[in-house]
Amino acid sequence: MSIDTVDVAAQNPDDEQPWAELGLKADEYARIREILGRRPTTAELAMYSVMWSEHCSYKSSKVHLRQFGDLPKSDALLVGIGENAGVVDVGEGYAVTFKVESHNHPSYVEPYQGAATGVGGIVRDILTMGARPIAVMDSLRFGRADAPDTARVLPGVVAGVGGYGNCLGLPNIGGELLFDECYTGNPLVNALCVGVMKHEDVHLAKAEGAGNKVVLFGARTGGDGIGGVSVLASETFDAEGPAKRPAVQVGDPFTEKLLIEACLELFAQDLVTGIQDLGGAGLSCATSELASAGTGGMHVDLETVPLRDSTLTPAEILMSESQERMCAIVEPGKVEQFLAVCRKWDVRAAVIGEVTDGDRLTVDWHGERIVDVPPRTVAHEGPVYERPMQRPADLDALQADDPARLTRPATPAELQAHWLAVVSSPDGADKSWVTEQYDRYVRGNTVLAQPEDAGVVRIDEQSFLGIALSLDGNARFARLDPYTGTRLNLAEAYRNVAATGATPLAVTNCLNFGSPENPEVMWQFAEAVRGLADGCRELGLPVTGGNVSLYNQTGDVAINPTPVIGVLGVHEDVRTRIPSGWRNAGETVLLLGE
Amino acid sequence: MRIGVITFPGSLDDVDAARAVRLAGGEPVALWHGDHDLKDVDAVVLPGGFSYGDYLRAGAIAARSPLMQDVVAAAHGGLPVLGICNGFQVLCEAGLLPGALTRNSHLHFRNRDQLLRVERADTAWTGDYADGQEILIPVKNGEGRYVAADADLDRLEGENRVVFRYVGGNPNGSSRDIAGVTSENGRVVGLMPHPEHAVEDLTGPSTDGLGFFTSVLKAVVNA
Amino acid sequence: MSRVVVDVVLKPEISDPQGQAVLGALGRLGHDSVRSVRQGKHFVLEVDGTPDEAELKQIAETLLANPVIEDVELHLPKD
Amino acid sequence: MSRVVVDVVLKPEISDPQGQAVLGALGRLGHDSVRSVRQGKHFVLEVDGTPDEAELKQIAETLLANPVIEDVELHLPKD
Numbered sequence A: 001m002s003i004d005t006v007d008v009a010a011q012n013p014d015d016e017q018p019w020a021e022l023g024l025k026a027d028e029y030a031r032i033r034e035i036l037g038r039r040p041t042t043a044e045l046a047m048y049s050v051m052w053s054e055h056c057s058y059k060s061s062k063v064h065l066r067q068f069g070d071l072p073k074s075d076a077l078l079v080g081i082g083e084n085a086g087v088v089d090v091g092e093g094y095a096v097t098f099k100v101e102s103h104n105h106p107s108y109v110e111p112y113q114g115a116a117t118g119v120g121g122i123v124r125d126i127l128t129m130g131a132r133p134i135a136v137m138d139s140l141r142f143g144r145a146d147a148p149d150t151a152r153v154l155p156g157v158v159a160g161v162g163g164y165g166n167c168l169g170l171p172n173i174g175g176e177l178l179f180d181e182c183y184t185g186n187p188l189v190n191a192l193c194v195g196v197m198k199h200e201d202v203h204l205a206k207a208e209g210a211g212n213k214v215v216l217f218g219a220r221t222g223g224d225g226i227g228g229v230s231v232l233a234s235e236t237f238d239a240e241g242p243a244k245r246p247a248v249q250v251g252d253p254f255t256e257k258l259l260i261e262a263c264l265e266l267f268a269q270d271l272v273t274g275i276q277d278l279g280g281a282g283l284s285c286a287t288s289e290l291a292s293a294g295t296g297g298m299h300v301d302l303e304t305v306p307l308r309d310s311t312l313t314p315a316e317i318l319m320s321e322s323q324e325r326m327c328a329i330v331e332p333g334k335v336e337q338f339l340a341v342c343r344k345w346d347v348r349a350a351v352i353g354e355v356t357d358g359d360r361l362t363v364d365w366h367g368e369r370i371v372d373v374p375p376r377t378v379a380h381e382g383p384v385y386e387r388p389m390q391r392p393a394d395l396d397a398l399q400a401d402d403p404a405r406l407t408r409p410a411t412p413a414e415l416q417a418h419w420l421a422v423v424s425s426p427d428g429a430d431k432s433w434v435t436e437q438y439d440r441y442v443r444g445n446t447v448l449a450q451p452e453d454a455g456v457v458r459i460d461e462q463s464f465l466g467i468a469l470s471l472d473g474n475a476r477f478a479r480l481d482p483y484t485g486t487r488l489n490l491a492e493a494y495r496n497v498a499a500t501g502a503t504p505l506a507v508t509n510c511l512n513f514g515s516p517e518n519p520e521v522m523w524q525f526a527e528a529v530r531g532l533a534d535g536c537r538e539l540g541l542p543v544t545g546g547n548v549s550l551y552n553q554t555g556d557v558a559i560n561p562t563p564v565i566g567v568l569g570v571h572e573d574v575r576t577r578i579p580s581g582w583r584n585a586g587e588t589v590l591l592l593g594e
Numbered sequence B: 001m002r003i004g005v006i007t008f009p010g011s012l013d014d015v016d017a018a019r020a021v022r023l024a025g026g027e028p029v030a031l032w033h034g035d036h037d038l039k040d041v042d043a044v045v046l047p048g049g050f051s052y053g054d055y056l057r058a059g060a061i062a063a064r065s066p067l068m069q070d071v072v073a074a075a076h077g078g079l080p081v082l083g084i085c086n087g088f089q090v091l092c093e094a095g096l097l098p099g100a101l102t103r104n105s106h107l108h109f110r111n112r113d114q115l116l117r118v119e120r121a122d123t124a125w126t127g128d129y130a131d132g133q134e135i136l137i138p139v140k141n142g143e144g145r146y147v148a149a150d151a152d153l154d155r156l157e158g159e160n161r162v163v164f165r166y167v168g169g170n171p172n173g174s175s176r177d178i179a180g181v182t183s184e185n186g187r188v189v190g191l192m193p194h195p196e197h198a199v200e201d202l203t204g205p206s207t208d209g210l211g212f213f214t215s216v217l218k219a220v221v222n223a
Numbered sequence C, D: 001m002s003r004v005v006v007d008v009v010l011k012p013e014i015s016d017p018q019g020q021a022v023l024g025a026l027g028r029l030g031h032d033s034v035r036s037v038r039q040g041k042h043f044v045l046e047v048d049g050t051p052d053e054a055e056l057k058q059i060a061e062t063l064l065a066n067p068v069i070e071d072v073e074l075h076l077p078k079d
């Protein structure tokens, strides 16, 4: 096999390259050539294509998300948008980090594993910040409850969320389960994780200090999920199902549990300078982001990456999305101790490179240079689009279709029929058949969980300091008016947290929309972001991070715009939490508000 | 009084078990699966979780860990041992308790608050309960269906070795509603439900689980 | 390197809810000719050199299966 | 009545945490000659009359396995 090196690329500028198959547009490919002053090597092309995918680069959403960064500074915010997850001060020296992320398309293709690896991914994001993950939540949407596809997808998704989270020992403290025709063929699986640490334990994803070592640890790298991010999450499924079938990964929660315990021990022994998890875009993402956020460059010897499949090409190794892997920057004097901790927890670890003085990210394959790029251009300076937007043509008609036109029940029998229709709706029905599949007790700190409006978790057993979390979306409101609907969504999550007695502190969000190439979807997206930003300004809350999932549609029919919003609150003493429901006969019932 | 809590790779409720020991007035001692060292503890708890991911059979791989050889030997010598959930599975796989735990009959993981009847209040771990007392503690498992050949079940019942039965619904399809069993000498007890999750009003459905840990403290003193 | 296959099945007297669930699904899909389904485990081992039958039998019977509830079938490569 | 066996195994490029766990345990127990373990599912179906190969193939590939991550082997009774 001949290797496409930097020298070969310089000497053969006109070789045809499969940029279109990798999802790049002609002008994007031209820009890569311009940045490098030559054609990219095969490995470089792989890196750029996955990192410049919609999922990794946020190229359609970036211009709108900036509004979150412009919100007034919050004293509670220790780390804001841009890191793996935002970090919030909750008092007594504790910091909390939380984030919600989507795994919609993989969950449609392989429900159990798609949902399971979604939980695994968000947990690693939280772990990367230096925190011990302490709870998860999940927000799920499927087609009609009686649709055949729902019967195929839902049980696997629920079992996958439970299977992974239960095996990690993370209590599931809440979430959502809703049904609507628009999710047939494109279910939504959003998972949230929250973690806690002391202020001084916050870790960031940057590579600093020339000579420091780059250590890859966790599972070995295999051929599963290659290009999954660019293909699966950035493309529409046609009516027959997935357009392409890239391998979905099988999650290994046991390895992830060991990774959690090993990381926390590494943090405690102060053996880590910078750290990044490997999620979408795998090593391409971890190396370029660490280098881009750091002060210098980075060099990697790719043949040192532990492989599960020895036939992988260098480009495949760079793109593989094998789960349960992390990448750390470690001072040379601490490498031995680092490896010893990994051995204790049976976690595989290998030094794969080092931080350099320069400002380039270079990758060698058995001594031959196959990547030589400015890391910022891969990780943080990808394309940015101002996509055209247009108010949906049907919106006026939808808004004019007022419920006032519905006939009111005139007789007790009609009223009874209406009432039965409401209480028997799958959206409103009891969800314990799902939540019973989740462990809510593990770790022994769950104060409130399902079916409460918000989950409450104790974080200090002496002082009873704790947090409350709610995760909510209302896509029907957002469809009718994405700006107001999103504000109402935020208000709902805020109320759910406040109603337990907590003080709301911060917001995360997962924005699930259709194709950004559709101007009407883009308009919905922009309005939703504007609504969330304005709502947060009014409530005085920062947005600490989130995730954008686009291309959620079947054929050319987009899902209803579905912002899912998480609000975090703090309880100075969780013993004063207020559960929902009327507990004792004879208590007075008061209605607050208009 | 030193009560060891073993951590296997994949153990999850070890922190909870240690908390329960502490709340009962004992001193929890962390034990590591890979050491041959019981650290002179007076009793041992095998906590819940998914040791080795439970990928082969629940508890199968952990049952073959170095420390388990010491636990088996010490248990034969009378050391009180409690296996909770995954810990129960490990004890069955290690041959310290009879029977096996298999996939729940409904095939789902199930987490709920469960009533149990204490069938024997004379084991090392149940002395603080009364015979026939009903207690409410959480159950949460995917492979908690207790099975054994009918003849073996008859023998177990004949020897009065069923310590707990599910009341008001069997959460996993266990034979004869069996939730927990004991060794011949009443020192080793295993059950699927989680007493360590019912030790504080704030976080559990009751505090009925505390009795396991107070019982063993007395059993050790009286031994 | 040789390839050894071990199949592990539940003993006939132990009920098999997984097999039952598959049978139920087959019935709903109209595959009426299937009368029973049992679900077990299938292990494929790559072994250095000539497999040692006694050792593999022990692995199969003590680690891969739990003799309280399961039966094993060991398939050594035919030579 | 005939007996049909379906083995479902993960595709070679998909990681197999179950097999890995078994391999690790074998190593710790001193069974060093085992180089790799893959764990799959083993279904035993009892079918009325002569099995219909096309139907069984469809059952195996669509219900018993997810072709995105798994391969199937169908073993019909030899006649």
Ligand SMILES: Nc1ncnc2c1ncn2[C@@H]1O[C@H](COP(=O)(O)OP(=O)(O)O)[C@@H](O)[C@H]1O
Pocket: A055, A056, A057, A065, A068, A080, A081, A082, A083, A084, A085, A086, A101, A125, A279, A280, A509, A510, A511, A543, A544, A545, A546, A547, A548
């Ligand atoms: N809807 C959103 N709201 C706020 N922040 C967002 C949103 N979507 C993405 N972000 C933030 O943008 C940053 C870039 O995300 P990225 O580096 O791609 O992380 P990841 O791949 O882990 O989601 C992250 O800090 C993430 O929290």
